[in-house]
Amino acid sequence: MSNSKGSHRAARGRGRTEVVRPPAPLPAAAPASVPLHERLTLAAWAVHAPTVVDLPSPGRPPAPHATGGRAAARRAARRHWAPIGPESLRRLVPQALVVAFLAGGTTAFVACDKAVTLDVDGRPRTLHTFADDVDELLADQGVTLAARDSVTPALGSELADGDEVVVRPRR
Known part of the structure; x- marks a missing residue:
């Protein structure tokens, strides 16, 4: 047994074998009733012999577009695209609404979230809050103020x- 790459595949029958068929006979000169672009396609066959890729696989029928040329392939491709009907819209609208609400909620969350440092009696802590002003922040954190306490920035500031x-409490 050798250590060369691929030898184990060949021994088990997994190697890739290519079937080479003889080239198909070249088409005869196209009659004048054939459109110009089809005649040019047929003329290209005369210049380039078919390759292994061009030949149909053994045991498989040829692809539908392989028998009619490029124009038939274009027509077949257009047939696959159906216009959007009411059934598709009924499914698409709720999905679009969910995506819009998720995007809007995420944007609002990111835009309204603020990182603020709150220092009470010399003990600073960093908070994430949605409060709009200082009063709301202190109320959310449960900080009660006495009449003589100083707050910087002033109460009601954005x-x-x-x-x-x-x-800072005043003593």
Whole structure:
């Protein structure tokens, strides 16, 4: 037994064998009733002999477009594309709505989320919040303010991503 690549495949019968058929007879000169592009296609056959790829596989019928030329292949390709009917739209509309809502929700989540640093009595912590202003942030975090506590920025100020809110009690 040899160690060459592929020898185990050949021993088990998995090797690839190519069937080479003799080339089909070349077509005779096309009559004038055949369209010009078909005559040019037939003329190309006269210049290039068929290859293994051009020949049909053994045991398989030829492809439908192989018998009628390029024009038949184009017509067959157009037949596969059916216009969108009402049944397709009934399925497509709910799917499009789901995708739109998911995209809109994700965009709103990313746009409204803010990373804010809240410093209460010298203990800073970074928070992710949807609060619009300082009052809402402090209420969400359960921070109660006394009358003399200082808050920077001032209560009611708008929050932006990266802001720092500092709460210091006055004694």
